[in-house]
């Protein structure tokens with residue numbers, strides 16, 4: 001078990017709304033349950049915001065906007081850096097909370113805290129630089145002067161999913177705050193606690209009132225829509241399903257809001273005959289099993305060239321067989337539960353459908369009895385093109401193996417999807433590696449590695465996987481607009 005006292009942590013975690021720097025219950029006093037997906041026990045109840053609470057949070061962000069935009073960049077940078085240190089100082093607490101509400105093993109939660117915190121380090125370093133980006137010069141006809149500079153877009157709404165309760169928030173908050181935007185964040189209803197604790201950490205680190213506001217609700221649609229319709233809101237940044245992303249883009253069109261969308265994926269992972277098979281198995285294991293497969297960049301389709309199909313399949317099954325399922329706070333557990341019953345039912349449906357259509361179960365596939373939304377590590381081979389899991393995110397620990405013969409076939413099949421988030425390929429041939437990486441229609445490609453996330457790299461997708469990038473120098477651009485001044489001197 002973890003060192004943190006679970007009961008004490010749950011007693012101390014904030015459960016109210018964080019608006020204008022203060023904790024307050026929902027106006028209606030309503031609350032909703034947060035459940036441990038491994039035990040199905042209720043952890044605590046948190047405030048259930050209504051649309052009025054949502055607008056109150058926007059009021060606070062609007063009130064704080066001018067002051068935060070005018071705060072000297074070094075001061076903002078220092079605050080972000082202090083927040084980075086403060087998150088790491090509370091690493092065990094935050095990690096334990098992530099495991100309790102989301103289910104992933106504690107070691108992975110610690111990894112998420114480190115990854116999530118790094119966005120504050122990264123953006124603290126850029127906070128003072130981007131304000132000097134711009135141009136001053138004479139227009140080509142010689143008539144007058146052109147001056148440009150960057151300024152924050154203004155009050156921003158952030159909506160995040162449950163699979164990385166801290167990092168999906170900090171990836172946005174770090175960039176927004178560095179750029180000088182104030183925010184309202186609505187975390188997923190399954191995992192609100194991490195963001196609430198994070199807000200308290202930020203408050204203690206000295207963040208001015210109203211710069212960050214957190215609203216938790218069981219009625220995402222009812223609370224988000226009125227904020228989206230308010231003309232004071234200038235930007236939406238969303239991470240979640242493509243379906244909800246499209247809905248929010250429709251709402252954003254009304255107010256012509258700047259929009260960043262990190263949406264669903266359907267990542268292919270290609271293993272060529274000339275790959276280092278052990279390295280490919282390592283990479284595929286990371287790309288498949290990280291976060292229990294509940295990741296937008298999870299390897300959803302694994303394409304293996306026929307010459308190495310048997311060896312790769314056998315070794316991957318051996319590796320996935322070594323995972324230990326259980327409560328994420330227990331020592332030695334490497335695979336937690338799925339987030340809820342709905343997600344598990346989806347995985348069951350996708351596996352049953354693939355098997356009905358001709359896939360072979362190499363291992364796993366049996367739903368365990370007892371409490372918790374567990375699903376075992378599973379390997380399927382000979383998955384047919386018409387299986388639903390070819391087109392839908394599995395979001396579970398199920399490796400779906402397809403085979404191919406030629407490089408061209410591999411590329412065509414990898415690109416046979418409306419999504420374009422991540423892709424992975426394994427080969428020892430450098431020319432092939434670059435050629436195939438360039439041919440894959442995804443925002444990100446890993447060559448001989450199964451993880452691509454890094455705060456210094458632009459994370460994001462093309463096609464229906466999204467708009468915009470998070471992290472890197474591009475991440476902050478999402479929260480800035482260019483102001484041009486034409487000067488007749």
Ligand code: NAD
Pocket residue numbers: 159160161162163168186187188189220221222224225239240241242244245247261262263264265295296297393421461465466
């Ligand atoms: P989801 O779209 O159901 O929910 C995401 C967020 O949107 C939650 O906060 C939810 O409360 C909110 N929401 C739901 N319906 C809404 C509505 N009608 N109006 C406003 N807000 C609404 O997604 P999920 O199941 O929580 O997350 C999994 C999805 O997120 C997967 O598709 C995954 O690929 C994607 N994801 C993408 C990235 C990325 O960076 N591209 C990262 C993580 C997850």
